[in-house]
Amino acid sequence: MEELRRPASCGELVRVFTRLSLQGFGGVLPIAQRELVERERWLTKAEFVELLSLAQVLPGPNVMNLAVMFGDRHFGFRGALSTLLGMLGVPLVLVVGAAALYAGFAENPMVSGALRGMGAVAAGLVLATALKLMSTLRANPVGAGAAAVLAALTLVAMVVLRWPMVWVVPGLGAPAVALAAWRLGRRGAR
Numbered sequence: 015m016e017e018l019r020r021p022a023s024c025g026e027l028v029r030v031f032t033r034l035s036l037q038g039f040g041g042v043l044p045i046a047q048r049e050l051v052e053r054e055r056w057l058t059k060a061e062f063v064e065l066l067s068l069a070q071v072l073p074g075p076n077v078m079n080l081a082v083m084f085g086d087r088h089f090g091f092r093g094a095l096s097t098l099l100g101m102l103g104v105p106l107v108l109v110v111g112a113a114a115l116y117a118g119f120a121e122n123p124m125v126s127g128a129l130r131g132m133g134a135v136a137a138g139l140v141l142a143t144a145l146k147l148m149s150t151l152r153a154n155p156v157g158a159g160a161a162a163v164l165a166a167l168t169l170v171a172m173v174v175l176r177w178p179m180v181w182v183v184p185g186l187g188a189p190a191v192a193l194a195a196w197r198l199g200r201r202g203a204r
Contacts, residue, residue, distance in 0.1 A: 019055050021088050024096040030054060031081055031100025036108075041136030042077045042101075044143040050084070057084075063150045071187070077101070155194040155201070164190050 021027050030049060038045030043066075050057045057065070069079035081101050085093030119125045151158040168186055171177045177185075 017055075018058065021054075021056060021093075024085075024089050024092050027085055027089070027093055027096040028100040028103075031085075031097045032104055035101045035105050038139075041139045044139040046077050046080065047143050047147065059147060060150050060153060063147055071183070155197040156190055157197070160190075160193060 021030070034045050034049045035042060037049075047059075047062055051059055051062050065080050065083055066076060069076045069083065072079045078098070078101060081097035082094045085095070085097035087093070089096065116125070148158075151161050154161060156164070164186055168182060171182045171186070172179065
């Protein structure tokens, strides 16, 4: 296995996170995994999943939380600001420009069809990333079987029963954390 690299500077963080944000316009998570784990080799798959797991329970967009934690890990507050600049700077300018264009073409059926198609592509990219990262479940203390059951219960609760996420996350998250703590405790007792 190749040795992991470290970002050389805050400037490199800005450059990589700008490239990342521009590639994944509307669906950055799959691109973040590819850039940080495969291309830059700054994280292992397991480290990426660990950061993403923490990012998901914090308020705000998952990838932004992941970027801030990653930047902070390497360069402190300056690194966190650098990753934010990379994630938001150029995309903000592009979105403002696109919004101005969209105002003039919003009624065009081709434009609305293209936007629906982009939504399907983004969903496919997220699913592909989940499948790619599934191998890390082997080392997860919850275990692949219990994780699959929790994922199915989450899907049923949110899609079928339409329960709000504010109830689903603590309702299923608390038992998952308790199960992980119990299994980790058993491993430590051996």
